[in-house]
Amino acid sequence: MVHLFRTGIVISVLFLLLVTTADLQAQVVEEWVAIYNGAVNAEDAATDVATDAAGNVYVTGYTATLPLSPWNFDYCTIKYDTTGAVVWSATYNGPISGADLAQAIYVDAGDNVYVTGYSEGLIAGGPVTLDYATVKYDPNGVQMWVARYNGPGNQADIANDITVDMTGNVYVTGLSWNQMAEDYATVKYDPTGAQLWVARYDGPGMSSDEAQTVAVNQNFEVFVTGWSLGLGTSFDYATIAYDPMGIQLWVNRYNGPANSGDGATDLVLDENSNVYVTGWSQGTGTQEDFATIAYNVTGGTIWTNRWNNVGYEDVGNAIEVDHDGNVYVTGYTSYAPYPMENFDYATIQYSATGAQNWVNIFDGPMSAEDKAQDIEVDDYGNSYVTGWATAQDSSKDYCTLKYDFSGGQQWVMFYNDPLNGDDLAQAISLSPEGKVHVTGWIYGFAAASLDWATVRYSPTVMVWLDPISPPIQIPASGGSYDYRIYVHNVAATTTTCDIWCDILKPNGTLSVPVLGPVNVTLAAGFTGNRYRTQNIPSAAPPGDYAHNAYSGTYGGQIWDQDHFPWEKLTDDSGGEVVGDWASYGESFDAWTLDPRLGSWPSATVLTGVSPNPFNPTTTITFDLQVAANVTLNVFDISGRNVGAQHAVPTSGSGTTPTTGFYPPGSHAITFDGSNLSSGIYFYRLEAGEYSAVGKMVLLK
Incomplete structure (x- = not known):
């Protein structure tokens, strides 16, 4: 999961009034859908998405290289422009052309792209292994380097997440086998791909430990979380901080009240390097509950908040924080025991002190399986959630929702693939101008195959x-x-x-x-x-x-x-x-x-207003490449038109001093403010479909 740092200063609260379904749909449109079907028309799946400052969209996942083969895949990474057109596509094939599956993506401020996941390798004279494989591309999609990591067990090493600091150092985390079982393994690379350090964590149970996500703060301290087997406690949350050299600063484990299974799924930092973790935790008689924890930068627990709906399975999948420290968690909740589960989206906002502000449950059209997977929050405290919901024909569709700061549902959008199959959204990202991008996998164009689909939603009127x-x-x-x-x-x-x-x-x-x-x-x-x-x-x-x-x-x-x-x-x-x-x-x-959208006609150019400020006259100059009727209007701050009696063209003719048919060439209109008082005036120059507006200041 990718967490991009965003800046903003304003949170505006709108009190939601009565809203109809038409209102919910009117405010958002599906701008485009980009479907990717690989070369062999087999299994292709997107796992993560990111957006750059210009609104370009980057998707990573994997693509099949042999039809009907369960083990022949390459990393596949695609950049789309703001219209959904492919800018470039890049694949990575590991050393033995086996299973190479990308899991996460990050785009830095220079539009360099970083992808990580796992890739089959081969130890000389030994078995096939799974290794971390991290790839960096330049802004044009040219591969700059590949860094592989094979753990001490020479077995399965699976990278789950990636992030990049402000100087271009790269951090990857996941699970890595020692000689006996899995450990957390966090790797730091420099901007050239050289490995700087590896930090491994083997929990007190000395057994299965799997890191899920990684983040880095402005001081280059690194934070990871996931789940780790304890001593007599089953799996626990395990959240760890490392210094810039990879030395462990602290570890904080969380064992829920049932002394049973607990697993952290996501982590995010706020602007003060407080750490927020969410996931699932066994409750006493309640099965899994959401469990969300805030730690300070030194590892002290600030608050813990558990959420149980009706006593069945409640799983937190993703977390975000806004600039005021409000925390947003999403996942799913069940209304029945296994195997009769009926899952709904569940999204929660907590205050900076851990108080629950609101909970929003979303039940899809069939009241069946609806599971939220990812969340983003914009600069105004609006939250965007994606996953999938069961449609009326019992297939599954992408389902993306927007909530306002107070938890009011603003809109919901579904995406159903052309063949009406199952469509499972996995990740979401926002562009700086407020576009929403969702990706995942869909039932594809070939029988028994998967493709990926990336959807862009936009406010109807920006x-x-x-x-x-x-x-x-x-x-x-x-x-x-x-x-x-x-x-x-x-x-x-x-x-x-x-x-x-x-x-x-x-x-x-x-x-x-x-x-x-x-x-x-x-x-x-x-x-x-x-x-x-x-x-x-x-x-x-x-x-x-x-x-x-x-x-x-x-x-x-x-x-x-x-x-x-x-x-x-x-x-x-x-x-x-x-x-x-x-x-x-x-x-x-x-x-x-x-x-700014390129809609000025090239036939007319406003060249200047001089002097400005002025007393008592100023001249407005413009060029015409073709003949045109030209109109100049000047208004005072009350909106009164004062231009007709005070502006005189130096060329052209017409029925009024400021309106006439002007031939091609350079022209000027003089504005005389002798009979006007000091103040601000606005001019509007129109030539055909061209219109230019500006301010003039009369100082006497």
């Missing part, structure tokens, strides 16, 4: 903010800042929604909305933006703020959101005192085109 001239600092007397707000309708149909903005104050409470709600109807694929100015009053207290934008149903569902930070200073740098939270600028009655 919204994002672009502050002008950050970082933004407002003096104590108040002031204003400028920004653009963008929207994009991802759907293939016209979509109606609300757009609104608010500001989060330093004390964490929302002000009254500063923009909207504005109800908009957007054509399929539409992208637009608006240039706005936001006043900040002198009465606003000093501190760190966030300007938030939302799409969705105002007072109901948030489909997408974005924010940028700004600061109110304690000292005053002078200037006019501002008294309100007014927001002004372009209205939403028409939309400009979005240059």
Whole structure:
């Protein structure tokens, strides 16, 4: 399982109102599906997924190399671009062309890709072994190195997880046989693939020990967890910390109340290097329960929280933590004893102190086998869960859900393969702009075969903010800042929604909305933006703020959101005192085109506004490659059009001073503010379908 570090500063809470099924489905769309069927049309399965900063998607797993063979597989790793097209595909075939199965993937900040798993090897004159095999690819998919690890037992060594630190050192963990049984084995490689150290752990039972996941903090300390046989306690959680040299700092074992089987499945670190572990633990008369534990960086237990639903099997599979220390766990719960189990998703949020905030149970369409496998959390405390649910025809489909910060279900999406077979999602990742990526394996296009399918979900209407001239600092007397707000309708149909903005104050409470709600109807694929100015009053207290934008149903569902930070200073740098939270600028009655999505026509270019600030005149210049009707409008901060009587073109003709048919070439329009008061003005230059908007400041 891959845990990518994400940054963010704002958690906004939306109180969920009455929501219909149509509301749940309206806010998300399936953007694309990428299916991979290997060369021999046999068994192919994806095991993990990661996303880079640009939104490209990386999937790893294995692909069959011989039809109908149970032991001939290669690692397979694919990079998809943001449209779902394959950028590159790479395979790894071990030294004896046997079973090579990738288990986990990591993508670093430079878009280098790291994959680990297990691969058959051969000891000279000895038996076939299973070894750790870790592969690094460059951003173009070129293999940079392969590092193999064969443990002292010359038997089975299976890597389960991988992570990479900020300097490019690589950490792999899993199980490795000694002469008698399995141990934890954690290996550190340098950026060139050279092995730096191996740390093995053999529990007090001196028998079966298997590490499941690994994480590294900013001090290069390494943390692993899994399960380990104790003395008279059956299996226990065993969580271990190592220093940067691989020396064990501490080990903390957890034996549940039944003194029976306990197994940790996942681990995550918060920004203070507190360690959070989840899994399953036998309760007293309750079978397996969720058991989630928080440790501090020195191994001391901060809190332990167990969750039992109705007394049957409850298994935690994955864990995440947000920037406020809230912990999110997902897995599955049963409502009947074996063999009559009826499994549902179970997702829990705990506070930073371990208090249970909410539990959400999801029962699929057939009230049969529904099992959550993985979870991600975004910067706003929304949680995304994936796994599989039993469909009405009794087959299994990918099932992915989103919950808001307060646990309200925002949407659920199913994916059913083209042949209507069993589809089992294994892993989930988020892109920085809020796209959701799910991968796993599906019943494929050939009889009795598996393929893998990667699905991308997107908010139906995306919204994002672009502050002008950050970082933004407002003096104590108040002031204003400028920004653009963008929207994009991802759907293939016209979509109606609300757009609104608010500001989060330093004390964490929302002000009254500063923009909207504005109800908009957007054509399929539409992208637009608006240039706005936001006043900040002198009465606003000093501190760190966030300007938030939302799409969705105002007072109901948030489909997408974005924010940028700004600061109110304690000292005053002078200037006019501002008294309100007014927001002004372009209205939403028409939309400009979005240059960041490549939709500016090449026929028109705005070349500049000079001088700016000005007194009393300024000149707006532009180039036309083809003849066009040109319109200039200038507005004051109240939205009043002041351009018709104050702007004069230096070329062209028309019925008004600011509207006319301009030939190809360079042109200029002069704006004269002699009869206007000092202040902020906005211009809009339109030429055919081209539109450019900007701000001018008149200083007298």
